[in-house]
Amino acid sequence: MTARPLIIDNLQYCHFDAEVFEQMHLGGVSAVHVTICYHEDFSETIANICTWNRSFESYPQWIFQGFSTTDVERAHREGRTAIIFGFQNCSPIEDNIRLIEICHRLGGRFMQLSYNNQSLLATGCYEAEDPGITRMGKQAIAEMNRVGLVVDMSHSAERSTLEAIALSTRPIAITHANPASWHAALRNKSDTVLAALTESDGMVGFSLYPHHLNQGSACTLEDFCTMIARTAEKFGVDHLGLGSDLCQKQPDSVVTWMRNGTWSKILDYGEGSADDAGFPPMPDWFRDNRDFGNIQRGLRSVGLDSAETAKIMGENWLKFYRDNFTPQSG
Amino acid sequence: MTARPLIIDNLQYCHFDAEVFEQMHLGGVSAVHVTICYHEDFSETIANICTWNRSFESYPQWIFQGFSTTDVERAHREGRTAIIFGFQNCSPIEDNIRLIEICHRLGGRFMQLSYNNQSLLATGCYEAEDPGITRMGKQAIAEMNRVGLVVDMSHSAERSTLEAIALSTRPIAITHANPASWHAALRNKSDTVLAALTESDGMVGFSLYPHHLNQGSACTLEDFCTMIARTAEKFGVDHLGLGSDLCQKQPDSVVTWMRNGTWSKILDYGEGSADDAGFPPMPDWFRDNRDFGNIQRGLRSVGLDSAETAKIMGENWLKFYRDNFTPQSG
Numbered sequence: 001m002t003a004r005p006l007i008i009d010n011l012q013y014c015h016f017d018a019e020v021f022e023q024m025h026l027g028g029v030s031a032v033h034v035t036i037c038y039h040e041d042f043s044e045t046i047a048n049i050c051t052w053n054r055s056f057e058s059y060p061q062w063i064f065q066g067f068s069t070t071d072v073e074r075a076h077r078e079g080r081t082a083i084i085f086g087f088q089n090c091s092p093i094e095d096n097i098r099l100i101e102i103c104h105r106l107g108g109r110f111m112q113l114s115y116n117n118q119s120l121l122a123t124g125c126y127e128a129e130d131p132g133i134t135r136m137g138k139q140a141i142a143e144m145n146r147v148g149l150v151v152d153m154s155h156s157a158e159r160s161t162l163e164a165i166a167l168s169t170r171p172i173a174i175t176h177a178n179p180a181s182w183h184a185a186l187r188n189k190s191d192t193v194l195a196a197l198t199e200s201d202g203m204v205g206f207s208l209y210p211h212h213l214n215q216g217s218a219c220t221l222e223d224f225c226t227m228i229a230r231t232a233e234k235f236g237v238d239h240l241g242l243g244s245d246l247c248q249k250q251p252d253s254v255v256t257w258m259r260n261g262t263w264s265k266i267l268d269y270g271e272g273s274a275d276d277a278g279f280p281p282m283p284d285w286f287r288d289n290r291d292f293g294n295i296q297r298g299l300r301s302v303g304l305d306s307a308e309t310a311k312i313m314g315e316n317w318l319k320f321y322r323d324n325f326t327p328q329s330g
Numbered sequence: 331m332t333a334r335p336l337i338i339d340n341l342q343y344c345h346f347d348a349e350v351f352e353q354m355h356l357g358g359v360s361a362v363h364v365t366i367c368y369h370e371d372f373s374e375t376i377a378n379i380c381t382w383n384r385s386f387e388s389y390p391q392w393i394f395q396g397f398s399t400t401d402v403e404r405a406h407r408e409g410r411t412a413i414i415f416g417f418q419n420c421s422p423i424e425d426n427i428r429l430i431e432i433c434h435r436l437g438g439r440f441m442q443l444s445y446n447n448q449s450l451l452a453t454g455c456y457e458a459e460d461p462g463i464t465r466m467g468k469q470a471i472a473e474m475n476r477v478g479l480v481v482d483m484s485h486s487a488e489r490s491t492l493e494a495i496a497l498s499t500r501p502i503a504i505t506h507a508n509p510a511s512w513h514a515a516l517r518n519k520s521d522t523v524l525a526a527l528t529e530s531d532g533m534v535g536f537s538l539y540p541h542h543l544n545q546g547s548a549c550t551l552e553d554f555c556t557m558i559a560r561t562a563e564k565f566g567v568d569h570l571g572l573g574s575d576l577c578q579k580q581p582d583s584v585v586t587w588m589r590n591g592t593w594s595k596i597l598d599y600g601e602g603s604a605d606d607a608g609f610p611p612m613p614d615w616f617r618d619n620r621d622f623g624n625i626q627r628g629l630r631s632v633g634l635d636s637a638e639t640a641k642i643m644g645e646n647w648l649k650f651y652r653d654n655f656t657p658q659s660g
Contacts (some may be wrong), residue, residue, distance in 0.1 A: 042373075042376075043372075043373065045612070046429075046432060049432065050426070050428035050429070050431075050432065053428060053431050096380070096475065098383060098384070099376075099379035099380070101380075101383050102380065102383075102436065105436055105437070106432065106435055106436070107435070122525065184621075201366075312600060
């Protein structure tokens with residue numbers, strides 16, 4: 001009998017409810033890194049965590065909060081899902097460096113230094129200019145390193161990303177993006193970034209959000225998996241995982257809010273356009289948490305062996321969690 | 331060679347600084363339950379926790395945050411002090427039942443349901459009327475039981491206290507008070523309360539705050555220790571500990587703020603008076619954390635044996651922590 005494979009999805013922002021949690025269980029997903037906030041300040045982030053705590057109380061048969069690799073291993077044994085908290089922006093720490101430790105204590109394990117726009121810490125990928133990591137950003141990276149809150153540069157601009165990789169004494173992550181060499185998109189990452197990231201033991205999570213995919217929603221499983229195999233050839237297989245960016249069951253108003261928050265009076269369409277403003281449909285081979293088996297089979301089909309496939313499906317993230325979620329020793 | 335005794339002080343609100351932390355070390359105090367707030371709302375409580383985190387970073391040779399019995403045992407081994415967070419009021423949860431779990435996650439282990447006045451949860455000991463535990467109070471007790479945040483009724487009124495003991499499915503604490511039969515004071519507790527408390531495995535921490543002492547600042551060590559021995563005779567030795575209420579190095583403005591917060595326009599003198607408005611001087615045999623040895627010797631002098639003395643000095647609190655700081659199983 002083969003042991004059940006370990007599956008980790010390192011980025012989702014679904015309308016999380018009983019149906020989604022049950023699908024995580026049915027799909028055998030042992031950990032999901034969920035987005036707790038995009039634009040929320042500290043107190044709004046606390047309110048979102050309270051909403052999650054309500055779900056943990058309501059659905060203990062499927063989910064519980066995950067803080068560590070131990071929790072993911074337990075979820076794997078029990079057929080449940082460890083929910084790992086992360087922030088797609090630095091808004092929850094406001095302008096207070098000490099809120100980093102508070103957020104980590106509450107279970108935050110990933111935080112993006114910027115989300116599309118310039119932040120107090122770094123530049124987002126939609127800005128015209130990227131002056132790199134700010135004064136506060138340098139201190140925030142050091143503090144995140146100290147407490148074990150992983151720097152995530154998924155929505156950040158290139159120079160800021162390279163500087164974050166260089167400044168951080170612990171590996172960083174790009175939780176959800178694809179190589180720009182496969183599909184040119186502002187949110188996808190150059191080979192320069194991917195090389196610096198993986199050489200420093202950082203992780204990239206491959207995204208299934210159609211705007212990040214070659215041919216968008218029509219992207220084939222084979223094309224997606226071939227891209228992963230090529231990336232493994234270029235950068236090694238040890239720093240690759242999944243970060244689906246699944247936004248299941250969210251109304252289009254949510255993607256509008258992601259893009260505009262309260263910062264804009266002019267509608268910003270992000271990766272979409274006025275004609276295509278909503279959430280794009282997911283590829284038919286990845287509709288929800290039950291479809292990770294398709295990716296697993298797809299990776300084998302394009303020639304990755306069983307050990308390589310297991311690493312990409314979850315084991316690499318598990319190792320990364322083990323090394324990077326706890327306070328720095330010493 | 332005798333093992334170093336385990337000393338726990340289950341209530342202090344000093345002006346905590348390097349001098350005080352070093353004195354904890356010199357006094358061999360393995361855990362101190364410190365007050366994080368009296369009147370502060372949630373965000374002000376977070377700011378106070380940030381201040382503590384700064385101290386943990388600055389003085390790791392003496393202190394670290396304690397969450398569990400394991401931390402206290404580690405502190406004891408290493409000659410350091412585990413700092414346990416607690417709240418003297420329910421102000422940090424505001425009117426949000428879900429902030430109880432957040433506060434516990436941040437390390438809160440004791441919370442008073444009321445501080446002198448009526449609160450959203452219970453009545454304080456200075457109110458003229460005590461209608462007992464409120465609607466929200468009943469739910470708060472159940473939630474505190476669930477997550478492992480201990481109900482503390484030190485500053486609460488009698489009926490509310492008895493109801494809290496009856497309603498709570500886990501033992502509660504009176505972290506800092508003495509028997510009213512020894513020294514009649516609004517803040518001291520009746521034998522009815524002490525019986526109900528100890529019969530339900532609750533703990534009382536004997537206070538060294540002069541307003542709680544027979545003869546005030548002039549109280550003798552022998553008188554104090556005889557009172558403890560009598561209490562042990564009446565209620566058994568297993569539910570007694572220390573909660574000194576030490577407020578070392580605080581200016582008198584702090585006791586004025588404790589009593590008045592922002593709720594009063596007319597100066598409230600609490601246990602003091604217009605003529606005696608400040609902090610009273612401590613008894614000369616208990617000036618600071620270096621003086622627990624005096625109490626230990628005092629307890630032996632009045633006839634308690636070495637095992638009984640060890641229980642009162644710290645072992646009873648340690649056991650109580652073990653049983654009551656973690657989420658309810660099931």
